[in-house]
């Protein structure tokens with residue numbers, strides 16, 4: 343027996359290229375497909391969770407795709423007939439934001455001025471360009487599947503300049519002739535072969551069909567909600583999107599502000615990290631069971647929680663505690679808000695609505711133990727506002743600019759509003775102090791802009807109420823009325839590997 347000497351220096355990329363060449367020369371993938379055709383093998387189907395075709399592939403994509411490829415190869419080697427289709431995610435802001443950057447746009451208005459049809463065309467062309475690049479990268483990675491010819495994808499991107507002219511596309515199952523628009527809309531279909539594209543006509547029709555089906559059941563409604571909003575993208579962001587990758591460590595200037603009490607001496611001391619929301623303050627929340635103190639500090643009488651006293655007022659030498667009381671005793675106290683003179687605030691009856699309310703979620707770990715509530719600018723705020731029947735002035739438009747009716751503040755962008763607000767509060771003698779504050783703050787996962795909470799009118803799909811019983815006990819009629827349970831029901835049909843997959847999905 344003899345062994346070939348093994349070089350101690352292995353050049354891995356060269357080795358990979360050599361293997362790749364061997365696969366190409368022997369047409370290995372095609373032969374694998376041929377081998378499994380016409381034989382009575384068990385079926386194994388894999389549909390790729392698509393990669394967004396907006397940029398070249400990243401290392402993290404390569405990692406996941408390697409595993410996917412591994413599973414398909416393993417099943418084939420175990421004698422299965424493997425249906426394995428790669429996919430490209432083509433829609434939404436991931437692609438749009440990149441095209442906006444390419445064209446030098448700053449907001450949605452630029453898209454409208456450019457023309458929606460032309461913008462959509464640019465998005466499709468970008469998808470074709472980067473799906474070609476990602477295809478090449480995936481082939482280089484060693485993935486085996488039915489790939490589109492990258493050059494054909496590039497030609498199709500060019501042909502899309504005149505979308506209604508006929509052209510021929512050489513798909514993995516032979517040449518197909520049609521208008522460029524039709525060909526793009528049918529990528530991934532059996533006659534064209536190759537990867538599936540979420541911009542396909544079939545997928546778009548399925549989405550519309552699903553919406554129609556929800557509409558028929560009365561599940562689609564126009565409602566108001568306080569939602570995280572990106573002023574740059576001019577769109578709402580779901581809570582889910584924030585939880586997954588939407589926080590950054592940011593430093594803002596927070597502010598301690600006085601709310602002057604109307605029916606007694608002194609002021610509530612409140613603290614906020616979002617000064618713009620003060621323009622729309624309606625209430626001040628205290629915890630019913632916390633201990634609050636009345637203190638004299640220099641010339642002011644202030645109310646704040648006992649536990650927050652030391653951190654809120656650093657100059658403790660000049661603090662004189664005049665008394666203690668529970669939050670519950672402050673319930674209903676009236677006060678004047680810091681921006682009661684603004685026209686819209688007056689018009690909406692906010693000055694008369696100001697009062698101290700009780701809320702179990704108030705803490706004293708940071709701030710003053712008194713939480714300023716602006717129902718038009720925060721999620722819990724809106725919930726409390728509804729509970730107490732409070733007005734909800736909403737100061738920002740789609741682009742984060744303060745709307746008409748806010749006097750000198752109207753037209754100011756939310757990102758530029760902190761300093762002028764501090765200045766105004768100082769003039770009114772309501773600003774106690776500012777403080778640099780570093781916290782985890784939500785940002786737009788698409789463009790990195792800081793999010794704001796807006797009170798908006800949006801379209802929603804009603805999931806139905808949360809029924810607190812196991813799926814087996816939900817009756818047919820309850821299920822029919824409840825989208826949540828229909829989804830659970832169909833998910834129940836799936837064989838989950840591992841078994842706890844469904845529970846994880848629902849939690």
Ligand SMILES: [Zn+2]
Nearest residue numbers: 572575786789
């Ligand atoms: Zn954004």
